[in-house]
Amino acid sequence: MSAVDTLMPDMLLKGFDDPVDAGGRAFRALLDAMANPGTPFSITCPAEHPAQLSDAAAAVLLTVSDYATPVWLADDIASTDVQSYIRFHSAAPLTDDPAAAVFAVVAQGFEPLMATRFNTGTEDYPDRSTTVIVECAGFTGGTPVQLAGPGIEGTTRFAPHGVPLGFWEEMQMNNAGFPLGIDVILTAPGHVCAIPRSTLIEVN
Amino acid sequence: MSTDTGYNFAYLDEQTKRMIRRAILKAIAVPGYQVPFASREMPMPYGWGTGGVQVTASVITRDDTLKVIDQGSDDTTNAVSIRKFFAKTAGVATTDRTTEASVIQTRHRIPETPLKASQIIVYQVPIPEPLRFLEPRETETRRMHALEDYGLMHVKLYEDIARHGHIATTYAYPVRVNDRYVSDPSPTPKFDNPKMDNCPALQLFGAGREKRIYAIPPYTKVQSLDFDDHPFEVQTWEQDCALCGADDTFLDEVITDDRGGRMFVCSDSDYCRERRDGGHVGAQSPEAAE
Amino acid sequence: MYVAVKGGEKAIDSAHRLLAEDRRGDRRVPELGTDQIDAQLGRAVDRVMTEGALHDRKLAALAIKQAAGDLIEAIFLIRAYRTTLPRFGYSEPLNMRALRARRRISATFKDLPGGQVLGPTFDYTHRLLDFALEDEQPAAEEPTDASNVVELPVDMPRVLEQLARDGLIEEATPPTNEDTREVGDITRTPREFPADRDERLQSLVRGDEGFLLALGYSTQRGYGRTHPFAGEIRVGEVTVEFEPEELGFAIELGDITVTECEMINQFKGSAEHKPKFTRGYGLGFGHVERKAMSMALVDRSLRADEFGEARDAPAQDEEFVLSHADNIEATGFVEHLKLPHYVDFQSELELVRKMRAEIEARQPDPKPEAAE
Numbered sequence: 001m002s003a004v005d006t007l008m009p010d011m012l013l014k015g016f017d018d019p020v021d022a023g024g025r026a027f028r029a030l031l032d033a034m035a036n037p038g039t040p041f042s043i044t045c046p047a048e049h050p051a052q053l054s055d056a057a058a059a060v061l062l063t064v065s066d067y068a069t070p071v072w073l074a075d076d077i078a079s080t081d082v083q084s085y086i087r088f089h090s091a092a093p094l095t096d097d098p099a100a101a102v103f104a105v106v107a108q109g110f111e112p113l114m115a116t117r118f119n120t121g122t123e124d125y126p127d128r129s130t131t132v133i134v135e136c137a138g139f140t141g142g143t144p145v146q147l148a149g150p151g152i153e154g155t156t157r158f159a160p161h162g163v164p165l166g167f168w169e170e171m172q173m174n175n176a177g178f179p180l181g182i183d184v185i186l187t188a189p190g191h192v193c194a195i196p197r198s199t200l201i202e203v204n
Numbered sequence: 205m206s207t208d209t210g211y212n213f214a215y216l217d218e219q220t221k222r223m224i225r226r227a228i229l230k231a232i233a234v235p236g237y238q239v240p241f242a243s244r245e246m247p248m249p250y251g252w253g254t255g256g257v258q259v260t261a262s263v264i265t266r267d268d269t270l271k272v273i274d275q276g277s278d279d280t281t282n283a284v285s286i287r288k289f290f291a292k293t294a295g296v297a298t299t300d301r302t303t304e305a306s307v308i309q310t311r312h313r314i315p316e317t318p319l320k321a322s323q324i325i326v327y328q329v330p331i332p333e334p335l336r337f338l339e340p341r342e343t344e345t346r347r348m349h350a351l352e353d354y355g356l357m358h359v360k361l362y363e364d365i366a367r368h369g370h371i372a373t374t375y376a377y378p379v380r381v382n383d384r385y386v387s388d389p390s391p392t393p394k395f396d397n398p399k400m401d402n403c404p405a406l407q408l409f410g411a412g413r414e415k416r417i418y419a420i421p422p423y424t425k426v427q428s429l430d431f432d433d434h435p436f437e438v439q440t441w442e443q444d445c446a447l448c449g450a451d452d453t454f455l456d457e458v459i460t461d462d463r464g465g466r467m468f469v470c471s472d473s474d475y476c477r478e479r480r481d482g483g484h485v486g487a488q489s490p491e492a493a494e
Numbered sequence: 495m496y497v498a499v500k501g502g503e504k505a506i507d508s509a510h511r512l513l514a515e516d517r518r519g520d521r522r523v524p525e526l527g528t529d530q531i532d533a534q535l536g537r538a539v540d541r542v543m544t545e546g547a548l549h550d551r552k553l554a555a556l557a558i559k560q561a562a563g564d565l566i567e568a569i570f571l572i573r574a575y576r577t578t579l580p581r582f583g584y585s586e587p588l589n590m591r592a593l594r595a596r597r598r599i600s601a602t603f604k605d606l607p608g609g610q611v612l613g614p615t616f617d618y619t620h621r622l623l624d625f626a627l628e629d630e631q632p633a634a635e636e637p638t639d640a641s642n643v644v645e646l647p648v649d650m651p652r653v654l655e656q657l658a659r660d661g662l663i664e665e666a667t668p669p670t671n672e673d674t675r676e677v678g679d680i681t682r683t684p685r686e687f688p689a690d691r692d693e694r695l696q697s698l699v700r701g702d703e704g705f706l707l708a709l710g711y712s713t714q715r716g717y718g719r720t721h722p723f724a725g726e727i728r729v730g731e732v733t734v735e736f737e738p739e740e741l742g743f744a745i746e747l748g749d750i751t752v753t754e755c756e757m758i759n760q761f762k763g764s765a766e767h768k769p770k771f772t773r774g775y776g777l778g779f780g781h782v783e784r785k786a787m788s789m790a791l792v793d794r795s796l797r798a799d800e801f802g803e804a805r806d807a808p809a810q811d812e813e814f815v816l817s818h819a820d821n822i823e824a825t826g827f828v829e830h831l832k833l834p835h836y837v838d839f840q841s842e843l844e845l846v847r848k849m850r851a852e853i854e855a856r857q858p859d860p861k862p863e864a865a866e
Contacts, residue, residue: 019218020212020213020218021213021265021266023218023221023222024213024221024264024265024266025265027221027225027262027263028263028265030225031225031228031229031232031263031406032322034229034232034233034421035232035406035419035421036421063222063225064225064226064229065222066219066222066223068223102226123350123351124346124347124350125240126234126237127227127230127231127233127234127237131229131230149382150232150235150382150420150421150422150424150425151232151421151422151423151424152423153404153422153423154423178234178384179234179237179384179385183229183233196232196233197233197234198233198235198382198421217578217580240685240686241684242681242683242684244577245570245573245574245577245822246574246577247574249570249822249825249826249829249830250822250823250825250826250827250830251827251828251829251830251833252826252830252833254826274833274834275835275836279502279503280834281505281506281834282833282834283502284502284503284506285506288503288506311833312835312837312838313837330827330830340813341813342687342813342817343687343688343813368849369849370848370849372845374838374841374842374844374845375837375838375841375842376838391835391837391838392837393838393840393841394841395841413823413826413827415684415685439841439844439845441844454837454840455840456836456837456840457836457840457843471836471837471840
C-alpha cells in the first residue's frame with residue numbers, strides 16, 4: 001500500500017473520463033479478447049485506479065459490473081480503496097462467497113487459483129458462471145502453452161508470466177468440464193487477454 | 205459526433221448495455237448456447253430486429269462503420285429503417301460495402317463477400333431455439349441442450365428424407381457449433397451455412413422477443429446436420445445472375461410479367477454491384493443489351 | 495432491362511407522411527385534444543396504462559391520439575417510452591386496505607359492512623345506443639369531480655378478510671419464497687420456467703385483455719374449472735408511497751385509481767385438513783374490471799400445481815399463457831410476416847420445384863399425341 005493511499009483514504013479516485021464512450025471502447029477490447037483467446041488486446045482504462053488493482057482490471061470491472069453483479073475480491077486486493085472504488089463507480093455489491101460472484105478478481109502472485117471455488121454454472125444455465133479476472137505481470141516471458149479451440153485459427157502460443165501456481169493445469173481441468181466452467185480474463189497493465197472455458201490447452 | 209435525439213449513444217442506457225454485454229461475453233465463451241437476457245422494448249416492433257438492434261447498440265462505438273442488410277440488400281425498407289436508427293442515435297458512419305463495414309447487421313443472409321477477421325456480423329433472430337418446432341416447451345428444450353440430447357432433431361430430418369427424399373429444411377437449417385450445441389443459424393438459407401464454418405469474423409445472434417443471445421467465435425467449427433447417406437448440400441440454380449453473370453451466388457427470383465416471365469438476380473446487392481463495376485455482365489444487364 | 499428495386503428510404507418517408515394525414519382525417523373536423531381523450535375515453539386510457547405498464551394518463555392519451563385509436567399500437571408507444579425512463583427504485587406495496595372505493599361489489603354476500611356500491615358501471619345499462627350523445631354539449635365552467643357525487647362509506651372491511659378470519663379461505667400469502675429472495679421483476683430478468691406467482695402476476699397485468707378474457711372464459715367452460723365466485727371487486731383511489739434510500743421513511747407520491755378483483759375459488763381440503771376456499775387475484779390501473787376479473791381467473795388456474803390439480807387445460811399451462819400473453823410481443827411477431835421473406839421463400843420454392851421434377855422424372859410421361 002502506498003503512502004498516498006493511507007494518507008487520503010477518502011479521496012475518491014476517478015473512473016472513466018467519458019463512461020459512455022470509454023465504456024464502449026473498453027467493452028470492444030473485452031469482446032475482442034473473449035472472441036480471440038490467447039491474444040492480448042489493449043484496453044481503454046479509467047483515469048485513475050486503486051494501487052491494488054491494475055488499470056486493466058479496473059477497466060474490466062467498470063465496463064461490465066454493476067448493482068446486479070456481486071464481485072468477489074481476493075484477500076490481498078480487498079482494501080478499503082478498492083472496495084470504495086468499485087462501490088462508487090460500478091455500484092456492484094461485494095461478496096465474501098466466491099461461488100456467489102459474477103465477477104472475481106485474483107491478485108498477481110503465486111497463490112493457486114482454486115478455480116472450483118467459483119461458480120461454474122449449471123447444466124441448464126452454463127452462462128451463470130463466474131468470470132474471473134486474474135492479474136498477471138505481463139503477457140510474455142512466462143512458461144509457454146499452446147492454445148486451440150473456438151476463436152483461434154489453428155493454434156496459438158501464449159506465455160504470460162506471474163500467473164497463479166498450477167494455473168494452466170487448473171484451466172485444463174476447467175476446459176474438461178465444458179460447457180460448465182469459469183471464464184478467465186487475464187489482466188496486465190493496459191491489456192487484457194481471455195481464456196474462456198472453451199479453450200483447449202496444451203502444456204509443454 | 206454527438207447525437208441530437210435526447211437519447212443515450214445508440215439509444216440504450218448504459219445499464220442495459222452492460223447487461224447485454226455480459227450476456228454477449230458468456231455467449232462467446234459457450235459457443236452456440238443461448239444466453240437468456242432481459243431484452244428491452246425497443247422503438248421498433250418485436251420480430252423486426254429488436255434483438256439484433258440491441259446487440260449492435262451494445263457493441264458499436266463511434267469508430268465503427270455499419271452496414272445493414274435485409275434479404276441480402278441494403279435498400280430493403282427494414283434495412284433502411286434500422287440503418288437510419290443508428291445513424292440518428294449513434295451518429296456512426298454507414299456503408300453499403302461489405303468490405304468497408306466493421307459491424308454488419310443482417311436479416312436472412314450472409315454477404316457473398318467472405319467476411320474478415322475483426323468484422324462483427326450481427327444476425328436478427330426470430331426463433332433462436334432450433335428445437336422449438338419439434339418441442340414447443342422451453343423447459344423441455346433446455347433439458348435437451350443440457351443433456352446434449354438431439355435425437356429428436358435427427359429423427360425429424362430423417363423423416364423428411366423418408367417422405368420427400370430430401371431434408372425438407374431449406375432455411376434456418378440447424379447447425380452444430382463446436383461439436384456441442386445445436387443452434388439456429390437464424391432464417392438464412394442453407395446456402396449460407398458453409399460460410400459460418402471456420403469464419404474469421406465474430407458472429408453474434410440477437411433474439412429480442414425471445415430474449416436470447418448466442419454467438420459463434422471466429423474460426424469455430426460449424427457443421428450443418430446431415431447423414432452419411434444424405435450429406436448436406438446447398439441450393440443451386442440453373443440460371444446465372446441476370447445482371448452480373450455470377451453462377452455461385454444466392455439468387456432472388458423476380459417476376460417480370462404475368463405470362464410466366466421471370467429472371468434471377470443476386471440477392472446480395474452490394475456483391476452484384478461490385479461485380480458489375482468490375483466489368484462482369486449478365487444476360488439482361490444494360491451492357492449486354494447494348 | 496431490369497433495375498433492382500431502390501428507394502426504400504423515400505418510400506418510408508412518404509409512408510410516414512401519409513400516415514400523419516390519415517391519422518388526422520378530415521381537417522374540417524376539430525382536432526381531438528388529449529384532455530378530451532383523457533376525460534371522455536377514460537377506459538381506453540386505463541387499458542393503455544395497464545398493459546403499457548406505466549401510470550401516466552396524459553402520456554396514455556397522447557399515445558392513443560398518435561396511434562389513431564389503435565390501442566395495441568398505443569400500448570407499444572407507452573412501453574417503448576417506459577423502457578427509456580430512469581429507475582429510482584420500487585414503491586412501497588400498495589395498502590389496498592386503505593383504498594377509497596368508488597365502486598365495491600361482492601357476489602358472495604347479500605350485504606356487508608360498507609354495503610354494495612355500484613358506482614360508475616356499465617352493468618345493468620341496457621345496451622341501447624344513446625342518440626342524445628350525438629348532440630355535443632358545451633363545456634362547463636366549473637370542473638366536475640365524479641368522486642364527490644356519492645358520500646363514500648368510511649368503513650368497508652374486505653370480504654375475503656372476513657372469510658380468512660374464520661379460516662374459511664387460504665391466507666393471502668406472500669410469494670412462498672419471499673424470505674429467501676426479493677420480489678421478482680420481469681422487466682429486469684429474463685423469463686424462466688417454472689415461474690413464481692409474483693412473476694406470473696406481473697406478466698398477467700401486462701397481458702392482453704382479450705387473451706386473458708378468452709382464457710378466463712375457457713376455465714368457466716370446463717377447460718380447467720376453478721369454481722370462481724367474485725368475492726370482491728373494487729374500483730377506487732389508493733396512495734402510492736416511496737421510500738428514498740437517503741430519507742429512511744416513505745413519502746407519498748400521489749394517488750392512483752386501480753381496480754382490484756379478489757376471486758373466491760374451489761375449496762381444498764382432505765381427511766386431515768379442514769377445507770378452505772382458494773384465491774385468484776387481479777389488479778390493474780384505472781377502471782379495468784374485465785381485465786382484473788380475467789386476470790384473477792387465470793391467476794387461479796395457473797396455481798394448479800400448488801393445489802395438486804391436473805394441468806391439462808390451456809389456462810393452466812404456465813409456459814403457454816405467459817409466453818403468449820404479451821400483445822406487444824405477439825403483434826410484433828405476427829406483423830413481422832409483412833417484412834420481406836424473399837430469400838426464405840426462394841429456398842422453399844427451389845426445393846419444391848426440385849422435388850416435383852424428381853417425381854415427374856420417375857413417372858412415365860403420358861404423351862397423349864404419341865399414343866395416336
